[in-house]
Amino acid sequence: MSTEQQILPKDAAAAEGKVNVQINGTWYRFPKGTRIADACNSVGVHVPCFCYHPKLSVAGSCRMCLVEQGMPPRLAPGTTPTYNEDGYQTIQWMPRAIVACANTVAENMGIRTTGTVCTEARRAVLEFLLTNHPLDCPICDQAGECKLQEYTADYGQLTHRFTESKIKKGKNLSIGPRVNLDQERCVLCRRCVRFMKEVVGEEVLGVVGRGARNAIACYPGKTLDSNYSMNVVDLCPVGAMTSKDFRFKMRVWFLKSTPTIDVNCGTGTNINIWTRGQQVYRITPRQNDEVNSCWMPDDHRLNYQYINAPERLLTPLIRTDEGTGQRPASWEPLLRTAAEQLRRCKSSELAIIASARLTNEELYLTRHLADLLGVKFFDIVPRMGEDDGMLISADRNPNTTGAKLILGKDGSTLPDIVRGVKIGKIRSLIVLGEDVTTDAGITAEQLHDLDYLLVMAHSETPTTQAADVVLAGVTFAEKYGTMINVTGRIQRLNRAIEPLGEARADWDILRALLQECGEIPLKAARATSPMEILDEMAGQYDALAGVSWSSIGNAGLPVVDTGVTIPLIEREKSKKS
């Protein structure tokens, strides 16, 4: 080593508040207090875990995450440490493995996940887990996304050494309206128990019995009926907790998952939509520590049936003569007719009721449609409820923040429009993505009395039934776009399935309608994708300056300061600090 004073890695790391850790022979730097499991996973060294979950307290009980660990030798009093060429101390490896979930990193620590100490330990633990497991993968819903299966591929043994009787426990137990329990498949990681106690704050699940007869249970009469109950299904690393909704519907390996966001409220919970072909099978939460952590409410999760429901409008419809019914039409002539009809409407008697369920791009096009038609009466339908103190926002529209930003509308003038319709001042109406008979307070009769009604919707409603022209739009699962949630975070919607039937994505319909309505010097009107529209918007709104589809990413981007917070996320952050 050179004579001049070199900075040792430990001092360099300490200056950043970090420590040096050697993982499988490579040195890394991690902040002090990082759990070994998190450290390993962050550098691509996989640590198998059943019980550990970063959002829950550490149980350390599954023993699957055992790793080989070493530290520099303990110094005899009065001696100074010696450093090798590379500036690190020699690591003295411990003969017994430690759990990676409960231990944190330390300076000059060594971790090995590949040696015999570690693999033997994991093989042993896995063998134990399988001894009393029913091995019923062929009829288990978890198959394909089961940690026990995955780790068996990694650490399983080819022979089965356990030949005794297995312990019998409860099977197919209905522990709640949406969740079933199989106690025999359970590995007793207690993630579900901890989740219900620590995150939901309802201690409805617990462990009963002891030793090998331990089992998860709820007390008779107290069921797992929380609106967050289905998160235990996601949390369960094995097939012990299964979703009643998804049970036996489809093998998970046939499903494609698409990362997108939930549109049931202003939180914009990050989700994955699981589809096969054009059918949606389930929705699961996707981790986003700024939006929904790892969770989502059950009613939002299960609100996907309408996507493939018979009420879906699969073609655009048109009413040619007063008194006749609606009939399907082809898009081009229909849009041409619609544009013509719109142009004939007196702009002072025309109103647009748009929706805060539309994406930013669609709202942007709507704004230009309104400008083009010279519409004065123009607003969205507000949808306020009560927040649940967890993830469900009081605002049940997913994009109110976007509507405020892009349209400058928040629903406050909707009553004027409704009154206008009632007293006949407004004779023509454009409804985009809403059923005004339910949430806006316009009756079907009033709609029928209008001179002209144009509706864009994905499903048949009393509003579409009264319409002269129905533009068949799509659900959130069938389109791309962006929305801004209550906290001001812009997030991406991704297309999980193709638009059903002849239906077209809403932005696509609006763009085509704009083109039909007149020549406008707007790139967006000729855009071939919502991403292009977003690019144009980025140049028009200060809040969106520099925002692009790729910069939003799957995690979203804060763009507006609304001052609104999500209670569950705040709790999680305060717990951390």
Next chain:
Amino acid sequence: MSEITYKPGRAPHPRETRRIFRNIDRVGYDPSIECFMKDGGYETLKKAVAMEPAAIIDEVKKSGLRGRGGAGFPTGVKWTFIPKGNTKPVYLVCNCDESEPGTFKDRFIVHQDPHQLIEGMIIACYAVQAHYAIIYMREEFPEAAKIVKRALSEAEKHHFLGKNILGSGYDLKIILHRGAGAYICGEETGLINSIEGVRPYPRIKPPFFPAAIGLYGCPTIVNNVESLCQVRQVLMRGGEAYAADGATRSPGTRIIGVSGDVQRPGYYEIISGSITYGELLYDLCGGPKPGRTFKAIIPGGASAKVMRCDEVLKGRNPDGSVRKMTIFDVPMDLDSIAQHGSMSGSGGVIVMDDSRSMPEMLRNLNRFFAWESCGQCTPCREGNPWMLKLSTRICQGKAAPEDVDLLKSVADNICGRTVCAFGEACAWPVQAFTTKFRDEFLALTRPVNAMKPHNPETAEARKYLTRED
């Protein structure tokens, strides 16, 4: 002082030194405070509360006193693990969950001389400045619970407990908390969880000592009953004087409980290291039963590794040379037996003579550990019933020779991979029995058993797999 007389058959052997057990089974001695005070009780406390708490800790450190619950951790050192500058309340818990099979010393203290414990406990609480302490008593001592409760209120009446103890300005409340029959509550963090009113799963390490984070998240000292009584002895005698008695590394007296196949089983209080296992079993306990010879010894409670009596051990002479010896030559202190692969634990010596079947003994232990496993972590929860099923099959003659190796392998797989020391406790007996008495195990097996179904389900399935032509 007048001569002490003991109940018939309970008088100490001349080689015993009765300190903690001085008043056990003594004629005319009852658990009342009057009796205790007549015998010099609470004098040491008066001395202690006049001292600085730190000075008491120093004294206990100087004494070299090591915990008597089984692990043998230096008591004084444990006390210093309370974080410096701690502002939270400090708790002291007396572990009276005596449940290691073979150990039965605390039972006599709490039944017959509870004030000895309470005095030791007050001194310890004062030293660590705990104002709230709990005696965690196992459920199987219902009488002792009543006795200790009465003793606590007596002590309070005499101002040894409560506010401003003996005018020192120091307050202390001691309560009694009863367990409910779980071995795992003897593990200090399991015990703490039991007091907190949650399932008594041992806590994950780190933190390694509840002195950092224990009961209700506060620094907590957990000491065994005998350890706390020894604290009183340390203060009574002075740390240095205490350290002068017995083995250098584990001074003081030790209470040994002998059970099994000896002429006179029972308890014996000896100066640590002053006698060997041979002297204990042949002199104090009177040797094997008529016509029998000693076969095996479990030297420190059920979880200690069994020792064969004919096992040749390597001992070291003072000059460093090696000599051959047997377990009978090993001195009874905390460390000597550990050098030969077992442990002296909490002092429960279980003796088996040549009439015993070792697989049957192991099956009994396996049943104990399978029954007592808390089931928190995988290896212990799943491994123990497996070992029990294997050893039962061996005893029933339904096992194949390879099942003996499998049994050992299962134990190896548990050992060192569990949350608490129960993993070792259940694995060590299996490892030792199957290795040291392998022939006996193999003799019960038949190779053909490997082909036979071991459970009804497999037997049923076999019907469909066998071709009948």
Next chain:
Amino acid sequence: MKEQPDAIAALAATNPSPGEKFYPPFQVTPELTKKAKEYIAMYPEGKELSAVLPLIHMVQEKHGYICPESVIWIADMCNSTPIHVQGIVSFYPGIRTSCPGKWHIRVCHTIACALSGGEELLAYICEKIGINPQALTNEHPIAVSSDGLWSIEAVECLAACGFGPNLMVNDALYSQMDRAKVDALIAQYSNKA
């Protein structure tokens, strides 16, 4: 045939026992609540949960066992949930979920007592009080005689290993037992009020 309760329903199922006639049925009374509050007050403020075990002991001493109604009551008193209390009740072998006999005999069969004949003694007592030893299983550790006078339980270590075989009748320990002593003991308790 009666349908078996599933694993969840079984947690609150009633297990009738002939021993019930010797114990008053569980009932919440002002005295019981008062006593419970005294136990809770023993622990630091806000730590009501610590009183779960003392309350369980209190109920069990008086009523013989922990019935589903008492689980709910204890949970209520300790600011906890029934499943939490059930988790504790079902963990400890010292907590019974069905009523024992008037005289509950616990025989130790762990190694030291086994060495001195504990297992044989267990069989002998079973025969003596008319209980089939096969009725003792992990799931049902207690068996009650048909007259409800006796119940038996094989237990692990009672911590009196040097003086085995040991057994307990209710709260009292009897050491160094043999058949003759058992005969005398059973005769003694049969006539005891």
